[in-house]
Amino acid sequence: MTRYYFHLFEDGNLDLDEIGMLLPDASAAHREAVKGAQSMATEERRCHRELRGQSLVIVDEHGAHIVTVPFQMADGRVTLH
Amino acid sequence: MILEGFACRYGMTPNGKRQIFSFHIPGDIPDMQSIHLSVMDHTLGTICASKVAFIPHETVRALCRRWPRIGDVFWRDTLIDAAVFRTWMMGIGRRSAFARIAHLFCELYLRFKAVGLTNGAGFNLPITQAEIGDALGLSTVHVNRTLQELRGENLIVLRGGSLTVPDWEALKQAGEFDPTYLHLQNREAGAGQSQLTAV
Numbered sequence: 001m002t003r004y005y006f007h008l009f010e011d012g013n014l015d016l017d018e019i020g021m022l023l024p025d026a027s028a029a030h031r032e033a034v035k036g037a038q039s040m041a042t043e044e045r046r047c048h049r050e051l052r053g054q055s056l057v058i059v060d061e062h063g064a065h066i067v068t069v070p071f072q073m074a075d076g077r078v079t080l081h
Numbered sequence: 082m083i084l085e086g087f088a089c090r091y092g093m094t095p096n097g098k099r100q101i102f103s104f105h106i107p108g109d110i111p112d113m114q115s116i117h118l119s120v121m122d123h124t125l126g127t128i129c130a131s132k133v134a135f136i137p138h139e140t141v142r143a144l145c146r147r148w149p150r151i152g153d154v155f156w157r158d159t160l161i162d163a164a165v166f167r168t169w170m171m172g173i174g175r176r177s178a179f180a181r182i183a184h185l186f187c188e189l190y191l192r193f194k195a196v197g198l199t200n201g202a203g204f205n206l207p208i209t210q211a212e213i214g215d216a217l218g219l220s221t222v223h224v225n226r227t228l229q230e231l232r233g234e235n236l237i238v239l240r241g242g243s244l245t246v247p248d249w250e251a252l253k254q255a256g257e258f259d260p261t262y263l264h265l266q267n268r269e270a271g272a273g274q275s276q277l278t279a280v
Contacts, residue, residue, distance in 0.1 A: 006222045006225060006226065008226055015226075015229075017225060017226070017229065018229060019210075019225055019228065019229060020225075021210065021221060021222070021225060032220070032221055032222050033222060035220040035221070035222065036220045036221070036222025036223050036225075036226070037222075038220065039178075039219050039220035039222070039223040040178075040220075040222075040223050040226065043177065043178050043223070046177065047177060056222065
């Protein structure tokens, strides 16, 4: 298991994840990041805020960049009509 | 009955997603929900190494028939379970992730306090970020980010599996928390009536 960190890029700042999450590999980290970005994009809509270029930046415990997941990409907007 | 440890009530979707309906701490008898039902429609599970006592349903039913006031207390207990479900539903449907997590910590803090398991403003909380996510309908990463927001605002301190609440009023406000639904005041069933009689 490796600890992965999910930093949040928002409004021009990188808000560092100081807790991280133990996961089996980088693809598991990628999957968690997509679910996280979906969940957080939903939250933005719930609070009546537009997405403004936020993304999750995933690095491993050595600081190596794994993937960046923009909220916009993960946002599965569902409309009724 | 949970004697030591921590348990949860949950259900699963066909594709394996878990929804946690409630958390249970020492002193709780979570299976009261099925005392008069022949089939259980959900599952109870422990979250960490726990010590539990099993009481046969028929023993509890016989106890309630023999001692109706004990029956009243168990009825009251399941009504409070229902109040907790309603309050969680309100949170999952209508509160922000930030308020949902703050609300859960307020609830757990008061419940641990009620059974004497707090240590000052702190208590042992053996749950993972994934379990908080499954309880509140949030992804694990979202829980992780929100916990850091709560820490950043000094509403919680997480250290070595324990959670400390430095400013109770501030956490209550963040969680839009009103403790009425836990009915911790006036614990004795029918206590209000006794007072009236005394007057």
